[in-house]
Amino acid sequence: MPIKDSASDASALTNASDIFSLIATGEAVSRSALLERSGLSRVTVTQRLNALIAADLIEEAARTLPSGGRPTRVLAVNRRAGHVLVANIGEAHLHLALMSPEPAVIAQSTLRYEVAEGPAATLDKIADGFRRLLSDAGGGNGILLGIGLSLPAPVDYKRGRVVGPSIMRGWDDVDIIGPMVEHFGVPVYVDNDVNLMTLYEYRRHFPQADDMLFIKVGTGIGAGFIADGKIFRGAHGASGDIGHIQFDSADAPLCRCGKLGCVEARAAGWAIARDLRTRGFKADNARDVIALVEQQVPEAIMMLRKAGRVIGEVTADVVSILNPGLIVVGGTLARGGDFLLSGIRELVYQRGLPLATRELTIVLAPPQADIALFGTGQLVVDNAFSPAGAVALLNRIASAAARSPTGRSANGERSMERAD
CATH class of the missing domain: 3.30.420.40 (ATPase, nucleotide binding domain)
Known part of the structure; x- marks a missing residue:
């Protein structure tokens, strides 16, 4: 459908942001669900949905959903949109x-x-x-x-x-x-x-865990928190910086941030590699540490276990404050498996209050490159695909179609706005 052929067509597309967002976010994946969730009339939903389909943004997929009667065709974002x-x-x-x-x-x-x-x-x-x-x-x-x-x-x-x-x-x-x-x-x-990384793990692997702590243990150490299904970032983006919580001791090591005794300086990949070098092993980073662990080098295994207990100590405090239902541990050092995880579990369950830990699960993240x-x-x-984002996106598409010689708001095979 050439969008600029009529003002009503362009208007139907730009006004369809609410319908588009409901489909794109999975909140409504059928025509009946759109009617229920949008509160719009059947005629309006049909007009706006037809505009989205004509613009190649939405397609009615071949698979169906059980509806208690006739099969319902599923609405989904066109992956080529x-x-x-x-x-x-x-x-x-x-x-x-x-x-x-x-x-x-x-x-x-x-x-x-x-x-x-x-x-x-x-x-x-x-x-x-x-x-x-x-x-x-x-x-x-x-x-x-x-x-x-x-x-x-x-x-x-x-x-x-x-x-x-x-x-x-x-x-x-x-x-x-x-x-x-x-x-x-x-x-x-x-x-x-x-x-x-936290967002990906939550959305792809643990969508049922609306209060989830993700701990990345690699070259550095950091954490992300899902609170009620959303990333909690804090006032200025500093939440989750557990790697630079300090432990006082007589031999507090110097952290690369310039402070003494940080969790990172005791348990991060760079710190373990530092300690392994003092024992004569070739280790420059977290990958080298894991290579030595996989070779069953006792010193590397011992240091990874120790790192797990350090991380478990600070994680126990986080659990007391945030009360997550799930802790997921990822990053390069997580490839050490139970050598790392056992120490984290030990300290969390030892130090945490029963109310915060009795239903707490601590697991390794599924292995995947560059999450x-x-x-x-x-x-x-x-x-x-959010409501506000959908408004801006459909306005961009309609504007691009209006500037196009063909007037089409279509996919890569037709004239659509590009940014290359």
Whole structure:
């Protein structure tokens, strides 16, 4: 349906944001459910749904749902309706991906970089990498829904800026969103990598756990918290920074943040590698630690067990304050399995009050590469398909269709707004 053929067609699309959001978020996946959840008349729902289907944004899938009578066709977002661009900024690599709305990877690449390159050069490198991904993939599918960046640093999510000291030297309070919007002209979201890992684990593996603590134990240590089904970020993005809670002792080790006795300085991958080097082993990072554990090196196993108890000690305090129903432990050191997990469980159950621990479950995250990248994709999609995001998205599509010679608001095979 050519959207610009009539004002009513364009109006039907731009007014369909509520219908689109209900379908995209899974709150209503049939025509009858749309009628019930939207409170709109059957004629209005049909008109707006037809506009979304004509724009190739929504499709009636072949699978059906049991309805007690005749089968009901399922409404779903057309996976070719759009794409997202995401980047996980690590300590030495940039992992970029072009993703579909599931989110699922369409294309990806890894680039080397150094924090010393600075934010401006790094953001330009990411933008160039995104353009190459789009070019190699033929432009992606449909419209660019948005861009997401994952950073290994505390992030003020509302402003999209790194806050406070971190390993991202030179990034503190730098505008990240502005330059990326200049490159691509779409919504941009920035968050801490552990929050994004938490989001992914919750949405994909533990959706029933509306109060969940995720602990990432890798080169560094951090945590993310799901409270009543939503990421809890705190006032300025500093929540979950358990790696820099300090323990007093006579031999408190120096942390890379400059303080003494931090959890990280005792139990993070870099700290265990440091201690292994003093015993003559070759270990530079968390991956090297796990390699030694997998080789059954007693010293490495002993240190990983000890790290688990340190993490368990601080986790017990978090459990007393937040009372999660589930704790999920992930990150590179989680590959050590029970060598790490047993220590965490021991201290949590030993120190926690029975009310907070009697139904508490502590498990390892399912192994998967770069879940921060998938969490970033999920963040972008969640925002694009939210009620407010759906309004902005459909307005962009209608505007692009009005500017197009064909007047079509269609997928990648027709004229739809692109950001490449």
